[in-house]
Amino acid sequence: MHIHILGICGTFMGSLALLARALGHTVTGSDANVYPPMSTQLENAGVTIEEGYLVEHLQPTPDLVVVGNAMKRGMDVIEYMLDNGLRYTSGPQFLSEQVLQSRHVIAVAGTHGKTTTTTMLAWILHYAGIDAGFLIGGVPLVDTTDEHLQQVFAHSSYLGVDKSSDDKSGYFVIEADEYDSAFFDKRSKFVHYRPRTAILNNLEFDHADIFADLNAIQTQFHHMVRMIPSTGKIIMPAATISLEDTLAKGVWTPIWRTAVIDSTLADTSENTRALKDSSDWQAELIQEDGSHFKVSFAANEEATAIVNWSMSGIHNVNNALVAVAAAYDVGVSVETACAALSDFAGIKRRMELIGDVNDILVFDDFAHHPTAITTTLDGAKKKLSDRLIWAIIEPRSNTMKMGIHQDSLAQSAALADYTLWYEPTGLEWGLKEVIEQAKSTSDSIGNQQVLSSIDAIIEHISGHAKAGDAIVVMSNGGFEGIHQRLLTALHNG
Numbered sequence: 001m002h003i004h005i006l007g008i009c010g011t012f013m014g015s016l017a018l019l020a021r022a023l024g025h026t027v028t029g030s031d032a033n034v035y036p037p038m039s040t041q042l043e044n045a046g047v048t049i050e051e052g053y054l055v056e057h058l059q060p061t062p063d064l065v066v067v068g069n070a071m072k073r074g075m076d077v078i079e080y081m082l083d084n085g086l087r088y089t090s091g092p093q094f095l096s097e098q099v100l101q102s103r104h105v106i107a108v109a110g111t112h113g114k115t116t117t118t119t120m121l122a123w124i125l126h127y128a129g130i131d132a133g134f135l136i137g138g139v140p141l142v143d144t145t146d147e148h149l150q151q152v153f154a155h156s157s158y159l160g161v162d163k164s165s166d167d168k169s170g171y172f173v174i175e176a177d178e179y180d181s182a183f184f185d186k187r188s189k190f191v192h193y194r195p196r197t198a199i200l201n202n203l204e205f206d207h208a209d210i211f212a213d214l215n216a217i218q219t220q221f222h223h224m225v226r227m228i229p230s231t232g233k234i235i236m237p238a239a240t241i242s243l244e245d246t247l248a249k250g251v252w253t254p255i256w257r258t259a260v261i262d263s264t265l266a267d268t269s270e271n272t273r274a275l276k277d278s279s280d281w282q283a284e285l286i287q288e289d290g291s292h293f294k295v296s297f298a299a300n301e302e303a304t305a306i307v308n309w310s311m312s313g314i315h316n317v318n319n320a321l322v323a324v325a326a327a328y329d330v331g332v333s334v335e336t337a338c339a340a341l342s343d344f345a346g347i348k349r350r351m352e353l354i355g356d357v358n359d360i361l362v363f364d365d366f367a368h369h370p371t372a373i374t375t376t377l378d379g380a381k382k383k384l385s386d387r388l389i390w391a392i393i394e395p396r397s398n399t400m401k402m403g404i405h406q407d408s409l410a411q412s413a414a415l416a417d418y419t420l421w422y423e424p425t426g427l428e429w430g431l432k433e434v435i436e437q438a439k440s441t442s443d444s445i446g447n448q449q450v451l452s453s454i455d456a457i458i459e460h461i462s463g464h465a466k467a468g469d470a471i472v473v474m475s476n477g478g479f480e481g482i483h484q485r486l487l488t489a490l491h492n493g
Contacts, residue, residue, distance in 0.1 A: 001025045001026070002025070002026045003025050003026070003062060003063065003065075004027075004029060004030070004058060004062040004066070005028070005029035005030075005091075006030060006067050006071050006077065006078075007031055007067075007070045007071060008030060008031050008042065008049060008068075009029075009033060009034055009039060009049070010038075010068060010070070011038070011137045011138070012137060012189075013066070014041065014042055014156070015137075015155070015156045015157035016066065016094065016135070016157070017029060017047050018042070018045055018047075018155055018156075018157045019095070019098075019133075019135065019159055022159040023098060023099070027046075028047065028048045028049070028062070029042070029048070029049050029050070030051070030052060030054070030077075031049065031051065032052060032053060032070075033051075034049055041155060053071075053075055053077040054077065055076055058080060058081060058086065061084075061086060062086070063087065064087050064088070064089065064094075065081055065087065065089075066088070066089060066090070066091055066094050067081075067089070068091060069090070069182050069183070071182070072183055078183070090182035090184070090185050092185075092189040092190075092192035093181065093192055095135070096194070099133065100172055100193060102163050102170065103133065103162070103163060103172040104170050104172070104197070105196055106195060106196070106199070106330070107193050107195035107199070107224070108199045109176040109177075109178065109190055109198065109199065109200055109201065109224065110199070110200060110202045110203060111178075111201075111202050111369065112201065112204075112369065112371060113201045113202065113316075113319045114137065114177065115136055115137045115138040115175055116138075116316065116319050116346075116347060117322060118134065118136045118137075118173055118174065119136050119138065120323040121173050121323040121327060122134040122153075122158075122173045123149070123153070123340055123344050124323060124327045124332060124337045124341065125327060126152055126153075127340035128332045128333075128336050128337070128340065130171060130330070130331075132158075132160045133158055133161075133171070133173070134157065134172065135156070135157040135172075135173075135175060136156050136173075136174075136175050136347075137156070137177070138156065138347045138350070139156055139347060139348040139349075140345070141348060143345035144343060144345075160172060171330060174195075176193055176195070176198075176224070177190060178217055178220055178221070188220040188224070191227075194227045195227075196228065196229060196231075196232040197326055197330065198228050198232070198234050199235045199323075199326055200234060200235070200236040200243050201236070201237070202240060202242075202371075203218065203242040204369070204371060214242065218242065218245060218246045218249070221246045222246055222250065225247065225249075225250070225251055225253070226250065226252075228252070228253045229253065230252050233253065233254055233255075233256060233326075233329045234251070234253050234254070234255045235322050235326055235329070236255065236258070237257065237258050237259065237318055237322070238258060238279040239259075256280040256281060257278060257279045257281070258279055258283070258321045258325060259275045259276065259279035259283075260283045260285065260317050260321065261282055261284045262288070262314075280298050280299065280325075281296070281298070282295070283317050283320065283321040284296070285314075285317065286306070289312045289379065289385075290311070290313050290316055290317040290379065290382070291309060291311065292307070292308045293306070293307055294306050294307075295307060295320075295321060295324050295334055295337075296334075297325075303328065303333070303334040304334060305334045305335040305337070305338035305339070306338060306342075307341045307342055308342050309341055309342050309343075309344055311346055311351075312379040312383035313351070313375060313376065313378060313379025313383075314375065314379070315376075315379065316379065323337070324337040348364075349364050349365060350365060350366060351364075351365050351376065351380065352364045355483075355487040357487060357491055358490065359468055360466070360467060360469050360470070360490055361384070361387070361470040361471065362470075362483070362487060362490070363380070363470065363472045363473065365473065365474045366474070366475075367393075367474040367476075368394075368396060368474070368475065368476035370405050370408040370409060370411075371412070373391075373474060374411075374412045374414075374415065376474065377389065377391060377413065380470065380472055381415050387468055388417040388418070388466075388469045389416045389417050389418075389470050389471075389472060390416065390418045390420070390461065390471040391413050391416035391419040391472050392419075392420045392422070392457060392471065392472070392474065392482070393413060393420070393421050393474045393475070394422045394474070394477065394479050395409070395427070395431065396424075396475050396477045396479075406431075407434075409434060409435070409438075410434070410435050410445045410448060411438065411442070411444070413446075414444050414445055416448075417447065418446075418464075419447065419448040420448075420449060420451055420457050420461070421450045422451060423450050423451070423452045424452075425452070431450050432450040435448050435449070454480045454482050454485065457482065457486075458482070458485055458486050458489045459489075461486060461489070461490075462489045471486070
């Protein structure tokens with residue numbers, strides 16, 4: 001079958017294209033912006049990519065058009081597709097019909113941590129010898145001599161083996177995004193996946209361009225929960241009110257709740273004891289920064305092991321804990337799962353060290369929501385406790401651009417020693433005014449300022465950052481190439 005994908009260079013659609021090729025289909029695609037590494041990855045896989053959204057790209061007529069959610073009515077290529085009765089579908093629907101129907105789907109949902117948790121879980125399964133398929137929204141960092149792991153995690157998707165008589169087959173791990181599916185299907189992507197095992201990692205208001213409020217997102221989560229069988233499993237952090245409220249709408253599936261316990265503190269408060277009592281799985285911190293912790297399962301005293309890894313941050317400990325629980329649910333021992341995580345190198349753009357210039361460390365991170373900014377900086381402060389932390393932040397997401405979280409922005413970066421906010425041209429609300437107002441009303445905000453050009457940010461950093469400092473660049477986009485430009489400036493400085 002000849003499949004043409006509109007919007008093929010996006011992470012999800014590009015990964016989908018690789019799966020379609022692995023299924024034996026002829027795949028072509030088009031996108032407004034054709035650029036590496038996705039374009040290179042696709043071309044190496046035998047996928048023909050054309051730039052722009054032209055009617056000619058649908059001639060000769062493909063057997064199926066897979067429509068990305070960036071496509072809108074009024075675009076020439078969409079009107080041509082509809083007028084000529086071409087067969088079309090959304091990416092999530094294609095994935096459901098072509099890949100997931102016969103699989104045990106393990107879906108990872110939540111406002112934060114989806115990519116990291118999905119990657120961790122897929123890594124654990126393959127480390128344990130389970131040839132699971134996966135689709136993730138990021139690129140794993142592979143630091144291992146294991147040739148199988150090198151090969152499997154060279155890309156952001158992998159077909160894996162279909163279900164057979166072997167109990168250790170037929171699994172598919174997927175990053176379950178709550179964003180809508182297509183212009184003709186406004187349901188969340190994850191509604192199509194029909195998971196048997198679901199991780200619900202957290203839930204906050206986001207994607208204000210398509211959701212009116214938190215309740216609207218909870219409704220979509222509820223739609224997914226309604227499809228999880230009674231023989232399946234839901235795994236989620238304990239004491240998460242937004243998730244508990246969602247489950248109150250109806251749940252028919254056993255639940256495992258997880259909790260991170262900071263045993264580095266002398267505090268044995270009622271809250272800590274209550275958290276232990278209300279959770280099935282626990283991660284007990286051995287190191288405050290989350291680089292060393294113990295995992296245990298309350299229902300099995302022998303299901304205990306240690307993770308000692310290169311990652312940091314309480315959020316990543318939680319991500320790891322739910323991944324271990326999900327792996328255990330499909331037959332992987334806690335000991336094996338923790339050994340896998342101890343060899344896990346992380347993923348690109350999640351506190352990824354991209355340079356060390358004269359003992360100034362530069363990290364790239366995907367954080368684009370106030371909660372993610374705070375958790376990223378908390379992990380950085382604990383891991384790099386002997387360094388001053390610079391945060392450089394671009395409010396780029398649709399929700400950010402709409403100013404939905406503006407009142408919490410300054411506080412979200414309060415843990416940084418110095419913060420530089422980038423205010424791009426065309427932002428409809430005044431970032432500088434928001435930050436200055438916050439600084440005037442709170443002593444905890446710290447040293448924050450707003451700059452309106454990348455050059456100004458680089459110049460400021462070059463003039464003020466010193467050996468022993470660490471710089472964390474946070475954005476969910478390319479940030480106008482600031483990462484390499486900053487490294488070059490520091491080298492030349």
